[in-house]
Each structure stands twice: as C-alpha cells, then as structure tokens.
Amino acid sequence: MKITEVFCEPPEERLLAALRQLNVSHEILLDTVYFKLCQDSKAYRAIIPFTAQKDRIQIVSFLEAERSAAAWLEIAPRSPSVEILNEDEAFAFSCTYIGEDGAEHAQHRRQVAPFEVKDEVKWAKRKLFTAPDDGGSELFTCGAVKQLVKDANITGCGFLTVFNRKTGMPCKDTFQLTARTEIPMKSISLGRGETEQLCPLCGKKQYVLENTYQLHLVQHLLPTTVDIIRTPAVFHDGQAEAVTLISQRFYQTLKGAGLCYGLDFTPAILESQT
Numbered sequence: 589m590k591i592t593e594v595f596c597e598p599p600e601e602r603l604l605a606a607l608r609q610l611n612v613s614h615e616i617l618l619d620t621v622y623f624k625l626c627q628d629s630k631a632y633r634a635i636i637p638f639t640a641q642k643d644r645i646q647i648v649s650f651l652e653a654e655r656s657a658a659a660w661l662e663i664a665p666r667s668p669s670v671e672i673l674n675e676d677e678a679f680a681f682s683c684t685y686i687g688e689d690g691a692e693h694a695q696h697r698r699q700v701a702p703f704e705v706k707d708e709v710k711w712a713k714r715k716l717f718t719a720p721d722d723g724g725s726e727l728f729t730c731g732a733v734k735q736l737v738k739d740a741n742i743t744g745c746g747f748l749t750v751f752n753r754k755t756g757m758p759c760k761d762t763f764q765l766t767a768r769t770e771i772p773m774k775s776i777s778l779g780r781g782e783t784e785q786l787c788p789l790c791g792k793k794q795y796v797l798e799n800t801y802q803l804h805l806v807q808h809l810l811p812t813t814v815d816i817i818r819t820p821a822v823f824h825d826g827q828a829e830a831v832t833l834i835s836q837r838f839y840q841t842l843k844g845a846g847l848c849y850g851l852d853f854t855p856a857i858l859e860s861q862t
C-alpha cells in the first residue's frame with residue numbers, strides 16, 4: 589500500500605525553501621501552499637518538521653502485485669457521475685430525521701425498484717463503470733461489460749434494468765451491476781480500524797472507514813462459486829452503504845479487456861479463522 593498525503597500549509601519561508609530544495613512541485617494560492625508527498629519518501633520525512641496541519645487527506649494506492657495477489661478486491665469507480673432521478677420511489681428509507689439543513693434525511697435505505705436516470709450514460713472507450721453522484725455505492729455499467737461477463741463465464745452478477753427518463757423506456761446500454769450474493773456480517777472480521785457508530789434511532793451498528801482501510805474477510809465463510817459479492821449495507825458515515833467486491837478472476841478478466849480505467853481496487857485481506 590502506498591499512501592500519498594495532500595498538504596495545505598501556510599506558505600512560510602522555511603517550508604517553501606525546503607520544498608524548493610527538495611524539488612517538490614507545489615502551488616501557492618492565496619495564503620496556502622498545496623503539495624502532495626508519498627509517506628515513504630525522503631522528501632516526506634524532510635518536510636514534515638516544517639508543517640502545521642494535523643489532519644491531511646490520504647490517497648491510497650496499491651501495487652499491481654498487491655492487487656493480483658488478492659482473492660477479493662473492493663471495486664469502486666473513481667469519478668461517480670450518475671444522477672438517480674427517482675430516489676423516492678427506488679428506495680425504502682428508514683430511521684428518518686430532519687437534519688440541521690431542515691431537510692429530511694434517513695440513516696438507512698434499501699433499493700426496492702429500478703433506478704431512473706436522465707439518459708444513457710455516455711461511456712468512454714475504456715471507462716465502463718460509474719456510480720451515483722450522491723456518494724451511493726451502487727455500480728452502473730454497459731452492455732459491453734455484460735457481454736464480457738457472459739463470455740468469460742463470470743458468475744454472481746445481476747444486470748438490472750435502468751430506466752431512461754428521456755424515452756421512458758429501459759436504457760439499452762446502461763445497467764445497474766449488482767452482486768447477487770450478500771455475505772454475512774460474521775464473514776467480516778471487525779476491529780481492524782473501523783469506527784463503530786450506532787444509529788441514534790434504532791441502534792443498528794454501522795462502521796466508518798478511513799480511506800486506508802482494507803476489509804478483512806474470514807476465508808472459510810466466503811462463497812467459492814461466485815465472482816462478485818457484497819457486504820451488508822453497514823459502512824460509511826451517514827447513510828450506511830454496502831461494499832462490492834470482485835474475485836481475482838473477475839479482476840483479471842477486466843484487466844485483460846483493458847477495462848480497469850477509472851476504477852479503484854482495494855484488496856481485501858483474508859483471514860483463516862478457527
């Protein structure tokens with residue numbers, strides 16, 4: 589795992605001199621200097637004494653060797669873009685409350701009907717996955733991936749119909765990709781850095797994850813006959829979301845077809861538990 593930190597610091601002369609001396613590219617806007625450094629670099633260690641900021645954004649990346657060694661990988665599109673237009677009909681909301689913004693929010697939601705979008709997603713040549721623009725964990729993909737999955741005999745995928753508001757008809761080339769198999773909570777090994785939160789209304793547990801977090805899964809409790817699985821919807825801050833994971837075989841199929849662009853893959857760590 590490689591962790592890059594994003595720095596936003598007051599542009600003090602000592603810091604700027606050190607950045608220039610170490611050849612770290614940086615940008616000064618108004619009264620802040622912005623730069624990024626990899627945690628295990630020499631420059632990082634040299635610069636840290638000149639910094640003031642405590643909480644920095646961390647960008648996590650994995651080596652291909654790490655991804656290729658993982659039995660399961662969390663799959664997440666890097667630039668979510670789909671606006672779901674029928675949220676009120678598509679989801680059943682529970683534990684609703686009025687937020688500080690005066691609007692109604694819900695702690696939990698469950699999809700109960702197909703999604704409706706403005707029009708077909710415009711897929712780029714090699715970027716064939718996206719997600720909702722509201723931070724939801726649902727995945728959208730196109731017919732080419734549906735065909736690839738069929739040809740490669742990848743199992744466990746659902747390709748749900750998405751409706752096109754413009755035409756009122758099912759989209760021809762936009763589908764919601766789902767994992768048919770939800771793994772049980774007991775197959776997730778907790779206590780690995782997640783922060784437990786209780787829903788203030790029903791007491792249900794959910795877990796906030798740092799972006800350096802990797803899911804730990806209990807190997808013998810995982811399915812062996814499917815290539816895509818999802819966790820129960822218990823993760824993240826606010827509205828709890830599921831995490832979707834794909835098998836190494838599915839990952840290699842996407843990689844072989846050159847379709848990993850715009851996707852983040854986080855290897856899960858397998859534990860053999862007795």
Ligand SMILES: [Zn+2]
Pocket residue numbers: 682683695696787788789790791792
């Ligand atoms: Zn609740």
